[in-house]
Every structure is written in structure tokens, then in C-alpha cells.
Amino acid sequence: ETGVTQTPRHLVMGMTNKKSLKCEQHLGHNAMYWYKQSAKKPLELMFVYNFKEQTENNSVPSRFSPECPNSSHLFLHLHTLQPEDSALYLCASSRTGGRQYFGPGTRLTVT
Amino acid sequence: GQQLNQSPQSMFIQEGEDVSMNCTSSSIFNTWLWYKQDPGEGPVLLIALYKAGELTSNGRLTAQFGITRKDSFLNISASIPSDVGIYFCAGPSSPVEGGSEKLVFGKGTKLTVNP
Numbered sequence: 536e537t538g539v540t541q542t543p544r545h546l547v548m549g550m551t552n553k554k555s556l557k558c559e560q561h562l563g564h565n566a567m568y569w570y571k572q573s574a575k576k577p578l579e580l581m582f583v584y585n586f587k588e589q590t591e592n593n594s595v596p597s598r599f600s601p602e603c604p605n606s607s608h609l610f611l612h613l614h615t616l617q618p619e620d621s622a623l624y625l626c627a628s629s630r631t632g633g634r635q636y637f638g639p640g641t642r643l644t645v646t
Numbered sequence: 647g648q649q650l651n652q653s654p655q656s657m658f659i660q661e662g663e664d665v666s667m668n669c670t671s672s673s674i675f676n677t678w679l680w681y682k683q684d685p686g687e688g689p690v691l692l693i694a695l696y697k698a699g700e701l702t703s704n705g706r707l708t709a710q711f712g713i714t715r716k717d718s719f720l721n722i723s724a725s726i727p728s729d730v731g732i733y734f735c736a737g738p739s740s741p742v743e744g745g746s747e748k749l750v751f752g753k754g755t756k757l758t759v760n761p
Contacts, residue, residue, distance in 0.1 A: 539688070577650070578689075578734070578751040591748060625688050632747065634679075637688030 538562045539638035541626050547644045548616065556611040556641045558626030565631055567609040569601060572623040572640070584609060585631070616645045648673050648739045652752035660760050665722040667755040669735030678718040679736040679749070680709050689734055693720070725759050732756050 539560045548554050560567065569581040583591035584603040598620075600612040609626055621644050627635040652669045659665060669678070677696055681689035693704050695711035695718060702709055708721045722729055732754040739750040 575753065577753050578736075578749075580748055580750075583748065627688070629747070634691050634694065635747070635749065637690070639687050 538636050539626060539628055541638040541641050543641060545642045547646060549646055550616060553614040556624055558609040558638055560607055560628035562628060562636060564628040565606050566629045567603060568627040568635065569611055570625040572625055618645050621645045648750050650735055650750060650752035652735055652755050654755060656756040658758045659725055661725060661727060663725050665725055665757060667733060668717060668719045669752050670717040674715040675737035677738055678711050680720050681734040681736060683732045727759050727761055730757060730759050
């Protein structure tokens with residue numbers, strides 16, 4: 536499945552670093568999502584964008600800053616993260632009301 | 647908020663055995679989704695259920711939408727090694743402005759198949 540790609544696949548960063556995660560979808564979808572997947576916890580929805588507009592912020596700390604320049608690209612800018620932010624970050628996309636297709640995720644480790 | 651409870655948390659079975667797992671909620675869902683996540687990959691949708699009582703198959707997988715709308719079941723028949731992975735149930739918790747769906751997920755059932 537190469538419809539939704541994410542880079543990098545793995546990232547190690549210190550708490551004072553600034554980094555960005557990238558997601559790209561090649562499916563012609565209009566909605567894009569960021570999820571956080573931590574061990575032994577359900578997937579947590581973080582942000583939703585529909586036609587480039589943010590329509591959901593699920594009480595995510597400001598150290599996570601999303602950006603959606605167009606319907607095909609989604610970024611998650613990271614700064615001053617905490618060790619507990621280490622997780623798998625998944626991007627997904629969908630048509631309006633349609634099934635969500637997930638990317639492979641970025642495994643983030645904050646040291 | 648809405649929560650989905652999946653059981654069992656993990657299963658260890660022999661190749662060829664049938665598998666059954668379920669998902670329950672304290673609130674009603676109008677759609678039930680079952681995803682599988684392979685190691686190092688994102689979840690992939692296996693089956694979607696839209697009507698109470700609906701029984702849907704996808705190859706060796708069969709899922710049912712409980713008549714109370716508060717539960718769903720996934721069965722895998724004649725398991726094979728590639729069935730290994732984590733199986734998640736999910737449902738839309740509420741519509742998001744613009745028509746996107748806000749999904750809530752269970753914690754998953756981790757399946758191990760011994761050859």
C-alpha cells in the first residue's frame with residue numbers, strides 16, 4: 536500500500552530539538568489526520584484537516600504544530616518534546632465520510 | 647468519552663486453528679470497523695459493518711455487527727502465519743466539521759500464530 540507515505544520512518548530527537556514529520560497521500564482524498572499510537576493504549580486522534588482547514592484539535596499540546604499546505608500534504612512540526620511523546624505517529628487520509636487509509640507511521644523516540 | 651473494550655488482549659494459537667475476538671462499548675455505534683496492523687506498518691481496514699445484525703466476510707475473516715449496536719465480533723478461520731498482527735476495532739465517535747470521521751479505537755488484540 537503506497538497510497539499514504541510518511542517520512543521519516545524512524546526519528547530520534549532530543550528534547551531541545553525541532554523536527555518535522557511529513558505525510559503525503561496520492562489517493563485524491565480531501566481529509567488528512569494525525570494519530571498517536573503509544574504502547575498499550577488505543578490510537579489517539581490528534582488533528583483533522585479537511586480541504587486544508589483544521590477541523591479538529593483533540594487537546595494536543597502546543598509543542599505539536601500541524602501544517603497542511605494542500606490536500607495532499609500534512610506536516611507535524613515538533614519542538615521541545617518530552618520523553619512521554621515517544622510513540623508511533625500515524626497519518627491517515629480519506630474522502631469526506633469515507634474510510635481512512637493509514638500510512639506506515641513514523642517511530643519517534645525522544646531522548 | 648466513548649471507549650471500546652477489546653478482548654482478549656493477546657492470543658497464541660496454532661496454525662490452522664480458528665480465532666474469535668470481540669469488541670464492546672457502553673454506547674451505541676452506527677458503524678463498526680475492523681483493522682489489522684502488521685509490525686512496522688499502519689492499520690489496514692479489513693471489514694466495515696454498517697447495520698445491526700450484519701454479518702460480513704472477507705476471505706477467511708468474518709465480522710458481525712451486534713444487534714445491540716454495542717458490540718462486534720471478528721472471527722478468523724483456519725489461521726495461517728501471515729495472520730500475525732494486531733487487530734483493532736474502531737467506530738466513529740462523532741462527526742467532525744466538514745464530514746470527516748473521528749474514529750475511536752480499541753486497544754487491540756495481538757495475535758500470534760505458531761506454525
